[in-house]
């Protein structure tokens with residue numbers, strides 16, 4: 078029954094005159110229960126697995142960080158606290174989108190890739206290497222420089238060997254500076270990058286430095302001081 082479909086979240090009645098088949102990313106369906114009244118419903122394209130994440134993202138406050146619109150969320154800041162259901166949704170969402178079958182190691186940059194890498198490690202049984210902002214001085218350590226929309230630092234990769242198949246996990250893709258720097262380090266270590274996945278991708282910021290495909294769970298933009306999900 079249409080009314081019980083988990084994808085209808087929630088069903089949104091539309092104007093009868095707008096029976097157009099599709100509107101933007103949403104599909105318009107006629108209710109089988111009320112064919113005479115032509116009650117129409119919007120079918121959300123949101124993956125139900127990601128609903129706990131989407132709900133919390135829409136509530137994130139946006140602050141000004143030296144002219145940069147920065148949203149504050151457990152995914153990207155650990156503040157406010159991130160609910161276990163959201164971490165679970167992230168791990169499940171990644172496993173649905175990324176083939177982890179032949180992957181040796183998950184790689185996540187500190188600080189805000191760590192909790193997503195950890196959730197995915199627990200869900201998949203794969204080990205996690207954290208890219209640190211401090212050097213350990215190990216002989217095979219790879220150092221790279223990272224520039225983001227709001228800062229810069231050096232990054233140090235350890236624990237990934239030549240020929241390892243890796244999946245890179247991070248919180249947000251904005252300018253692409255962190256992702257590009259970590260990929261550069263992985264290539265220097267002669268690892269095979271099977272996939273790059275982020276929880277949130279900002280579509281309102283040009284990914285100038287990005288030279289590779291990135292899988293995202295949700296695409297977002299910041300508008301009028303609020304986070305919008307782009308479906």
Ligand SMILES: Nc1ncnc2[nH]cnc12
Pocket residue numbers: 146147148149150153154249250251279
């Ligand atoms: N919290 C955040 N808000 C906006 N852009 C970001 N890029 C990375 N983290 C971000």
